[in-house]
Amino acid sequence: MSVLVIAEHENGVLKPETAKVVHAASKLGAEIHVLVAGHNVGSVAEAAAQIAGVTAVKLVDDSALDHQLAESTADLVITLAQGYSHILAAASTTGKNIMPRVAALLDKSQISEIVDVVDADTFMRPIYAGNAIATVKSLEAQKVITVRASAFDAAGEQAPVAVETLTASVENTSSSFVGVEQTESERPELTAAPVVISGGRGMQNGENFSLLEGIADKLGAAIGASRAAVDAGFVPNDMQVGQTGKIVAPDLYIAVGISGAIQHLAGMKDSKVIVAINKDPEAPIFQVADYGLVADLFDVLPQLEQAL
Amino acid sequence: MKVLVPIKRVIDYNVKARVKADNSDVDLTNVKMAMNPFCEIAVEEAIRLKEAGTASEVIAVSIGDKACQEQLRTALALGADKAIHIETDAKLESLHVAKLLAKLVEQESPELVILGKQSIDSDNNQTGQMLAALTKRPQGTFASKVEIADGKAVVTREVDGGLQTVALNLPAVVTTDLRLNEPRYASLPNIMKAKRKPLDVIAADTLGVDLAPRVELVRVAEPAKREAGIVVESVEELVNKLKTEAKVIS
Ligand SMILES: Cc1cc2nc3c(=O)[nH]c(=O)nc-3n(C[C@H](O)[C@H](O)[C@H](O)COP(=O)(O)OP(=O)(O)OC[C@H]3O[C@@H](n4cnc5c(N)ncnc54)[C@H](O)[C@@H]3O)c2cc1C
Ligand SMILES: Nc1ncnc2c1ncn2[C@@H]1O[C@H](COP(=O)(O)O)[C@@H](O)[C@H]1O
Numbered sequence: 001m002s003v004l005v006i007a008e009h010e011n012g013v014l015k016p017e018t019a020k021v022v023h024a025a026s027k028l029g030a031e032i033h034v035l036v037a038g039h040n041v042g043s044v045a046e047a048a049a050q051i052a053g054v055t056a057v058k059l060v061d062d063s064a065l066d067h068q069l070a071e072s073t074a075d076l077v078i079t080l081a082q083g084y085s086h087i088l089a090a091a092s093t094t095g096k097n098i099m100p101r102v103a104a105l106l107d108k109s110q111i112s113e114i115v116d117v118v119d120a121d122t123f124m125r126p127i128y129a130g131n132a133i134a135t136v137k138s139l140e141a142q143k144v145i146t147v148r149a150s151a152f153d154a155a156g157e158q159a160p161v162a163v164e165t166l167t168a169s170v171e172n173t174s175s176s177f178v179g180v181e182q183t184e185s186e187r188p189e190l191t192a193a194p195v196v197i198s199g200g201r202g203m204q205n206g207e208n209f210s211l212l213e214g215i216a217d218k219l220g221a222a223i224g225a226s227r228a229a230v231d232a233g234f235v236p237n238d239m240q241v242g243q244t245g246k247i248v249a250p251d252l253y254i255a256v257g258i259s260g261a262i263q264h265l266a267g268m269k270d271s272k273v274i275v276a277i278n279k280d281p282e283a284p285i286f287q288v289a290d291y292g293l294v295a296d297l298f299d300v301l302p303q304l305e306q307a308l
Numbered sequence: 309m310k311v312l313v314p315i316k317r318v319i320d321y322n323v324k325a326r327v328k329a330d331n332s333d334v335d336l337t338n339v340k341m342a343m344n345p346f347c348e349i350a351v352e353e354a355i356r357l358k359e360a361g362t363a364s365e366v367i368a369v370s371i372g373d374k375a376c377q378e379q380l381r382t383a384l385a386l387g388a389d390k391a392i393h394i395e396t397d398a399k400l401e402s403l404h405v406a407k408l409l410a411k412l413v414e415q416e417s418p419e420l421v422i423l424g425k426q427s428i429d430s431d432n433n434q435t436g437q438m439l440a441a442l443t444k445r446p447q448g449t450f451a452s453k454v455e456i457a458d459g460k461a462v463v464t465r466e467v468d469g470g471l472q473t474v475a476l477n478l479p480a481v482v483t484t485d486l487r488l489n490e491p492r493y494a495s496l497p498n499i500m501k502a503k504r505k506p507l508d509v510i511a512a513d514t515l516g517v518d519l520a521p522r523v524e525l526v527r528v529a530e531p532a533k534r535e536a537g538i539v540v541e542s543v544e545e546l547v548n549k550l551k552t553e554a555k556v557i558s
Contacts, residue, residue: 010469071446093467097449100437109403109522112432122526127431128325132334135526175446178462178473219557227486237466237487244426244486252556262324269534273554290537290554293546303543
């Protein structure tokens with residue numbers, strides 16, 4: 001038996017989540033094949049071939065797979081699914097979009113956002129915004145799984161394995177790509193950064209996020225936000241950290257003007273070290289913070305930038 | 309255009325779930341329950357489509373035990389025309405829910421199904437995509453904007469890198485993200501009126517769907533607790549601790 005990992009990529013670049021999913025897959029004790037499905041993704045396949053533990057790469061390059069729309073990608077995956085005991089993808093917005101569709105077409109349940117592999121049938125996953133960790137056992141012969149990338153280290157590198165090019169016979173007549181508004185940033189990606197500094201409603205407006213930027217520059221940090229900051233239009237949606245946003249687990253997480261609602265904690269409480277800056281000493285964020293600073297953020301952020 | 313809105317009864321989002329002492333599950337006895345927040349957004353979107361003259365009828369559906377009729381009444385008070393309760397005491401996985409919903413889609417032929425993107429209890433984020441697959445419809449997940457025109461739903465999606473827009477041929481399935489709209493509250497007169505709106509009950513086992521579990525819940529545990537931290541007095545002390553104690557910056 002072997003397992004199939006669906007590669008995560010964007011603009012012809014393999015995303016770091018894939019090496020983490022491969023690491024999770026390596027705990028299943030089977031051969032690991034990676035499927036690279038998309039359009040103009042030859043370079044992605046080359047990169048996937050160098051992830052340690054990968055034994056084969058299947059490349060399907062077709063305009064019907066452009067932008068990895070769920071309809072055509074799921075149709076492709078099910079044509080290749082036979083013989084795989086597990087099909088895995090990152091629990092990114094791409095994986096979350098495609099995988100349940102794959103599962104339903106295969107008449108399988110999906111196990112979402114696993115954070116640990118107990119054995120080939122048994123997995124751990126957070127439920128109720130991370131307030132409980134469920135151990136679940138699949139009773140099915142074939143498993144469809146999404147993986148919380150932040151819970152696994154990236155697999156290392158290897159000398160590249162062969163890339164096998166397959167032809168797709170998929171088309172998509174029901175949906176089409178219209179456009180994308182990509183958030184441009186020079187900063188490291190939120191889910192991959194070693195340091196994350198996030199602002200909440202306490203930041204008051206979008207301009208004030210510049211107070212975080214100087215600090216982020218010095219720390220090589222990504223900038224995140226609470227839902228309240230995104231809803232208020234301070235920053236774009238893809239900066240939201242939390243139960244229903246991005247899940248991060250950096251070495252250092254600095255929460256500024258964030259109260260610490262359970263939905264926010266769900267996205268960051270596995271960070272190694274948490275710092276909270278909040279003027280309210282009763283704010284729940286202090287219950288998870290290693291270092292709390294009770295202060296007005298407008299006083300201390302400039303000082304912090306100076307001190308670094 | 310008929311719109312079907314599946315809604316789920318879940319723990320209130322303000323309540324922190326507690327694990328049972330025997331680690332068999334989460335303890336929901338005497339816990340406040342509510343409509344899943346993403347379903348509230350779905351109901352709101354459907355009602356706005358009706359108010360705009362785009363939708364002709366809004367049907368809310370919930371699958372579960374008798375108690376979920378409470379959330380169906382809420383949906384009716386918010387403006388849904390009719391409710392359907394698919395009754396079962398079984399513990400359902402998203403695949404089961406999607407299969408039951410697919411049966412209803414067959415019966416009701418809605419041109420649009422709007423679901424929440426995620427239940428805040430199971431955190432599955434599966435049902436909408438599965439329903440789309442089972443009914444062979446295109447899907448617009450994590451929607452922050454939905455426009456209906458010329459037989460298409462144009463859906464703006466919240467994705468990891470920003471916003472993506474797709475055009476779906478109707479009939480289609482949409483799942484809601486947080487920024488799609490701000491749900492209204494039900495007014496007292498509308499709550500009263502809702503009591504007279506139709507609420508049909510269908511026994512789940514009459515729909516011919518195999519509800520046998522495919523995933524077994526082995527154990528539910530508390531997450532690892534974080535050690536209580538310390539309060540620092542100044543920025544200087546903070547930076548010092550981060551450098552010398554936590555060693556996360558240099
Ligand atoms: C279905 C659902 C999903 C959700 N998903 C998410 C999610 O993924 N991520 C998320 O973050 N939230 C999520 N939420 C929202 C969550 O419940 C909270 O509403 C949100 O996290 C609050 O954001 P906040 O802490 O920035 O705002 P608030 O709770 O308003 O806190 C602002 C904080 O700033 C402090 N402050 C104000 N001014 C200053 C100052 N000058 N100096 C220092 N401190 C100051 C205040 O003391 C306060 O503690 C979700 C909610 C629901 C219902
Ligand atoms: N038991 C249910 N009854 C009705 N709708 C449901 C049920 N379970 C899930 N859904 C719908 O599916 C969405 C996503 O749920 P899930 O896939 O469980 O995260 C929810 O927001 C609801 O719209």
